[in-house]
Amino acid sequence: MGVTNISKIAEKSTKQKRKSKFVLFKNNIDLYLLLLPGVIFLLLFKYVPMFGVVIAFQDFNIFEGIKGSEWVGFLNFQKLISFDEFYQVLTNTLLISIYKVVFLFPMPIIVALMLNEVRGDLFKRGLQTIIYLPHFLSWIVITGLFVNILSPSGGLINNILGWFGVQPISFMTDNRFFRSVVVITAGWKEVGWNAIVYIAAIAGIEQELYEAAEIDGAGRFGKIKNITIPGIMSTIVMLFILRLGHILDAGTEQILAMYNSLVYSTGDVIGTYVYRMGLGKMDYSFSTAVGLFNSVVGLILVMSGNYFSRKTLEKSIW
Amino acid sequence: MRKVYGKGGHTIMTNKKSLGNIAIDMFVYMFLILIALSMLVPFLNVFSKSFSEEWAVVSGKVGIIPKGFQIQTMQFVVTSKQFLNAFGVSVYITLLGTLCNMLMTVTTAYVLSKRHLPGTKMVLLLFVFSMLFSGGLIPNYLLMKELKLINNLAVLVLPGLISVYNMLIVKNYFESLPSSIEESATLDGANNITILFKIILPLSMPVLATISLFYAVAHWNDYFAPMIYISKPALKTLQLYLRDVVLEADTATMGVATKSVDDMMNVSSEGVRAATIIASTVPILAAYPFLQKYFIKGILIGSVKG
Numbered sequence: 303m304g305v306t307n308i309s310k311i312a313e314k315s316t317k318q319k320r321k322s323k324f325v326l327f328k329n330n331i332d333l334y335l336l337l338l339p340g341v342i343f344l345l346l347f348k349y350v351p352m353f354g355v356v357i358a359f360q361d362f363n364i365f366e367g368i369k370g371s372e373w374v375g376f377l378n379f380q381k382l383i384s385f386d387e388f389y390q391v392l393t394n395t396l397l398i399s400i401y402k403v404v405f406l407f408p409m410p411i412i413v414a415l416m417l418n419e420v421r422g423d424l425f426k427r428g429l430q431t432i433i434y435l436p437h438f439l440s441w442i443v444i445t446g447l448f449v450n451i452l453s454p455s456g457g458l459i460n461n462i463l464g465w466f467g468v469q470p471i472s473f474m475t476d477n478r479f480f481r482s483v484v485v486i487t488a489g490w491k492e493v494g495w496n497a498i499v500y501i502a503a504i505a506g507i508e509q510e511l512y513e514a515a516e517i518d519g520a521g522r523f524g525k526i527k528n529i530t531i532p533g534i535m536s537t538i539v540m541l542f543i544l545r546l547g548h549i550l551d552a553g554t555e556q557i558l559a560m561y562n563s564l565v566y567s568t569g570d571v572i573g574t575y576v577y578r579m580g581l582g583k584m585d586y587s588f589s590t591a592v593g594l595f596n597s598v599v600g601l602i603l604v605m606s607g608n609y610f611s612r613k614t615l616e617k618s619i620w
Numbered sequence: 621m622r623k624v625y626g627k628g629g630h631t632i633m634t635n636k637k638s639l640g641n642i643a644i645d646m647f648v649y650m651f652l653i654l655i656a657l658s659m660l661v662p663f664l665n666v667f668s669k670s671f672s673e674e675w676a677v678v679s680g681k682v683g684i685i686p687k688g689f690q691i692q693t694m695q696f697v698v699t700s701k702q703f704l705n706a707f708g709v710s711v712y713i714t715l716l717g718t719l720c721n722m723l724m725t726v727t728t729a730y731v732l733s734k735r736h737l738p739g740t741k742m743v744l745l746l747f748v749f750s751m752l753f754s755g756g757l758i759p760n761y762l763l764m765k766e767l768k769l770i771n772n773l774a775v776l777v778l779p780g781l782i783s784v785y786n787m788l789i790v791k792n793y794f795e796s797l798p799s800s801i802e803e804s805a806t807l808d809g810a811n812n813i814t815i816l817f818k819i820i821l822p823l824s825m826p827v828l829a830t831i832s833l834f835y836a837v838a839h840w841n842d843y844f845a846p847m848i849y850i851s852k853p854a855l856k857t858l859q860l861y862l863r864d865v866v867l868e869a870d871t872a873t874m875g876v877a878t879k880s881v882d883d884m885m886n887v888s889s890e891g892v893r894a895a896t897i898i899a900s901t902v903p904i905l906a907a908y909p910f911l912q913k914y915f916i917k918g919i920l921i922g923s924v925k926g
Contacts (some may be wrong), residue, residue: 495919521822
C-alpha cells in the first residue's frame with residue numbers, strides 16, 4: 303500500500319497533534335458515523351467470536367454459557383495431542399495439501415505458458431472462456447458433476463475403464479482413490495482461474511526482449527526459458543510463499559461437500575473434523591480447541607510467509 | 621548464440637516453417653484442447669443425462685450427447701415446489717445480500733481511505749487482522765445462536781456483510797483517485813457523504829461492478845453457512861437443496877426430490893439429479909460473460925495491490 307498524499311498530510315498534522323486531531327474529528331463527524339456500521343459489524347461478527355475461543359479452555363456447557371462453564375485449562379489440548387484420531391486428521395490434511403501444492407501449483411504456470419504459445423486469438427479466447435468457467439461453480443455442483451461421471455454404476459469414467467476390462471471402481475467411497483479425487487477436482491475447478499495471474503504477468507513482459515532474443519537466434523524454448531520464465535519468476539515465488547502459508551487448509555468446503563463416512567480415514571481434514579466434532583457430536587470445547595490450534599498455526603504460517611515474501615522479493619500482501 | 625534447428629541445419633527460420641515448431645504447436649494445442657475438454661465433459665455428460673430418455677440414463681448409455689430427447693425430467697425438476705422455493709430463497713439472498721454488502725463495503729472503504737483521519741489506521745488494522753485469525757466454527761455458531769439467527773435468513777447476510785478482501789480492493793481504488801476531484805467539490809461546499817455518492821461512486825463503477833459480482837457469486841454458491849444455520853425446509857437455499865439431491869446418489873435413500881419420480885414415465889432419479897444440477901447452474905452460466913469480464917479485472921486489481 304503506497305504512500306499517498308493523504309499520509310503526507312497526516313505526517314504534517316502530527317506536529318499539531320491533539321488539537322488538530324480533535325478538529326479533524328469534529329469536521330468529519332459524518333464520516334465517522336458512516337464508519338460506525340462497519341465497526342459494529344467488525345466487533346460483533348469478527349472479534350466477539352475471537353474471544354469466544356476461550357471455551358477451548360473450558361468444559362463448555364451450552365445451558366450454563368461461558369460464564370457458568372467450568373474452566374479446565376489445557377485439558378482439551380492434552381486430549382488433542384493424545385488422540386490418535388487427531389494425528390490421522392493432521393496427516394490427511396498435510397497429505398492432501400502437499401499433493402495439491404505439488405500437482406496443482408505448477409499447472410496454472412504450464413497452462414499460462416502454453417496459452418502464450420497459441421497464435422489464433424479466437425481459439426485462445428475460446429480456451430480461456432472454457433477453462434475459467436469451473437471457478438464459478440459451487441462445490442455442491444462440482445460434487446454432483448463428479449459423483450455422476452465417477453459413479454460405479456454406469457458413470458462415464460467407469461464405462462471407459464470397462465472397455466479395458468477394469469471392474470467398476472467406486473471412486474467417491476474408496477479410500478485408495480478419495481484423495482486423488484479431491485486433488486483432481488480441486489485442479490479442475492481452479493487451474494484455469496489461477497493461470498490468470500500468470501497470463502497477466504506474461505503480458506506485462508516487454509516485447510522488445512523477445513525481439514532482441516529473436517535477433518540473437520533464440521528459439522521458442524530459448525525464449526520461454528530465458529525471458530518468459532524469468533519475467534514471471536517473482537510472481538511465481540510470491541504466490542508459492544503465500545500458498546505455503548495456507549498449507550493447513552486442505553479445502554474444507556470442498557471435502558465437506560464430497561466426502562462421506564466411508565472415506566473418513568483418508569479424507570477427514572482439520573476443517574471437517576472441527577465440523578464433525580463440534581456440530582455433529584456437540585463436543586463444543588474440543589472442537590474449538592482443534593479450531594484454535596488450526597487458527598494459531600495458520601496465523602504463524604501466513605505471517606512468516608509474508609515476512610519471507612517481503613525479505614526476498616520486497617513484495618508483500620500488507 | 622545462434623542455434624541449429626531441424627535436420628537441414630538451417631540457422632535462422634521463421635516460426636511458421638520449421639518442423640520442430642509445428643511439433644511444438646501440435647503438442648501445445650493438443651494439451652490445451654485436452655484440458656478444455658476435461659472441463660467440458662463432466663458438464664456435457666450431466667447435461668445430456670437431463671435430456672435423455674429414461675432407458676438410456678438408467679442403463680448408463682449416455683455420453684456427451686443426449687440419447688433420445690425429452691424434457692419431462694427438466695420439467696419435473698423446475699416445477700417441483702421445493703426447487704422453486706429454494707431457487708427463490710437463493711435469488712432473494714443473492715440480491716438483498718449483495719446490496720447490503722455493497723453499501724457496507726463502500727462506506728467503510730471510503731472512510732478508511734481517508735488515512736489522515738484519527739483512528740482509521742487502527743480500524744484498518746483490526747480489519748486486516750480479522751482476515752488472518754478467526755474464532756473458528758463453534759464460537760461463530762454460538763454467537764449466531766445467541767443472536768437468535770439460527771433458521772433466520774438474516775444469518776446468510778449479516779455475518780458476511782463485509783468481505784475484508786473486497787473492502788481493501790475498493791479502498792485501494794478510492795485512494796488511487798486523484799484527490800483534486802474531492803478538493804474542488806469540498807470548495808463547492810459539498811459534504812463528505814454527497815462527495816461519496818455523487819462524485820466518487822460514479823467514478824468507481826468498474827470496480828464496484830467487479831466487487832458486486834464477487835459478492836453475488838459468493839452468495840449464490842455458498843452452501844456452508846446455510847448447511848450450518850438453516851434446517852427449516854422452507855428456508856433452504858438452492859445449494860442446500862441441491863446438496864440433498866446430490867447426496868442421495870451416495871446413500872441411495874429416497875428423499876425429497878425423488879419421491880414421486882417412480883410414478884412418472886420417462887423420468888429417472890439419476891436424470892432428476894442431473895437436471896437439478898443443470899437448472900441450478902443456469903443463472904451462473906447466464907451471468908458468465910459478465911463474470912469473465914469483470915472478475916479478471918478484479919483478480920488483477922487484487923493481485924497488484926492485495
